[in-house]
Amino acid sequence: MAEVTEQDTDHPHGSVYRVAGTINIARAATTQREIDALPDPLTIDLSDINRMDTVGAWIIYRTVRDRGAKVIGASRDEVSLLKQVGEFDKPARVIPDESHGPTAVLRELGEWVAETGATLVGLLGFFGSTLIGFANVIKRPTRRFRLNAVVQRFDVVGVRALGIIGLMSFLIGIVIAQQGSVQLAQFGAEVYTINLIGRITVRELGTLMTAIMVAGRSGSAFAAQLGTMKITEEIDAMRTIGVSPIEALVIPRIISAVVMMPLLAFWSMLLSLIGGGVFVWLSLGIPPLTYIQRLHDVIPLTDMWVGIIKAPVFGFIIALAGCFQGMLVQGNSEEVGSRTTTAVVQSIFLVIVLDAVFAVFFSSIGWV
């Protein structure tokens, strides 16, 4: 361990810094502090040093450079080490330049606007190339259509989601029935709980909750898969081999989401109704057969259509946003994460916006 043997601040010609033992990275912080505390002109005496690493040498070098300190008592090895670290004195910045102040705010705003615009144009372009991809597949379905990929996606997006979506819907059915019956009981109208469950799950919640679940489960997976493939240059490799990534990766995913969403939405409606039915049976004493009969009376068929028609559109939006964000990934692994997040947020947001549009549309055509 190094030991400060002298820090002579009252020296007639300034101060002397003399340490014994080792001067290395482990002592770097202390050494720097001790040197900083001494007044100019400074003399550094290395005669008692027996080990010095590049960090120690660097501290001495920078003291000489910045404060014009004098070094005495250095051995030949130490002199050569000091000279060597001096050769590496090429100051590098640690982080990229960033300006501050009003111009920086303006620049960031401008960048944001340009980026958002570029993203929108990009999304439009991606939508277009997807349509072209579809057209190509339709033109030569036997050669371009990738049945295996599509079926595999059906399994991943649809079949494997049955459990979680079923459970979620079942529980939502119970919650709606429970909350509804508590409120309606105040008017003695518990029996209308069935209307509530039937209409809200079939018309709105079944599809919407399924879309949110699919966005979280599959939309994110699409973005992450394509993003990773982008980073590992698999997509570039595909292109150079002559396989269109749109046809091989994007279209199977879009088809699977578009086909599976209505099926999953229907499944979700069914399970919500069962959940609600179980609750009204156990809690309100309405037997299942009566429940089914009531449902049949109160749910217009148009409600079913409203729910089912929305589903493939939502599926398309989710798959498109997921694949688009995945294809935008470039550079580092962090971007896969951020793009995946963006994909999920974007698709859920778009789904809800479209849901509102659909609600207005269906009301105006008289499907109330």
Place this chain on the structure above:
Amino acid sequence: MTTIPKELDPANIPTGCHPIITVRGLRNSFGDQVIHDNLDLTVCRGEILGVVGGSGTGKSVLLRSIIGLQTPDEGEVEVLGENMIGREEDEAKNIRRRWGILFQNGALFSTLTVAENVEVPIREYFPGIKPPLLDEMASYKIAMGGLPADAGPKYPSELSGGMVKRAGLARALALDPELLFLDEPTAGLDPIAAAAFDELIKSLQRRLELTVFLITHDLDTLHAICDRIAVLADQHVIAVGTIPQLLALDHPWIQEYFNGPRGRAAAESYEEGAHA
């Protein structure tokens, strides 16, 4: 079976050698597949030891066993005089501080700039070192790694393959290590960049009195900078020695490796270089 003379036997410690890494009776396996069995190796302080072997002979697994990323089934590993197996995390930290590792693909932290990458180990072990000293340390390590100063604020994704290796080397040197592990440092570099990187390693090794454990496929690297070469085959190190010593053995893999067309070309170019 080739008979290995005693001085090339991996279990033998050469005269005048101060072992910095000692591996004895190492056994590694994944399931039924045995990678190493009864592997011995000694690395002496101050040398550059090259490790060669065909693909799948477990060069990287050997490295991972030595640096503690892989717990071997059997055997002893001693690094810098400390037993590495079964160490507590806190104790292992003190040993890790004394070595630097350059991974095959650089393994730079992709969300940090090159300079920040170099600062990571310094911040971790010596939180007392503050900017501007910290930033200056990163700068001179970057310069030592042979990178231009403008590489400091760049992100790894903005670097070429050669620059990634140099940045990885700068990070490996951050703590002034005594021991440097390099996993295929010249793989993926063009011959000029590879030769420059060899030169850099050699000069750093001389200046900083480093011990270098180097895994490579690059015959030029072996000729140019390695003091001794360990040959991995048949699940263990079959021999350790200089190229002429190894060539004297009649082991088929060694003969094919050093006397194959590429081996000859590398040897000739090295000899020409030495005579010129």
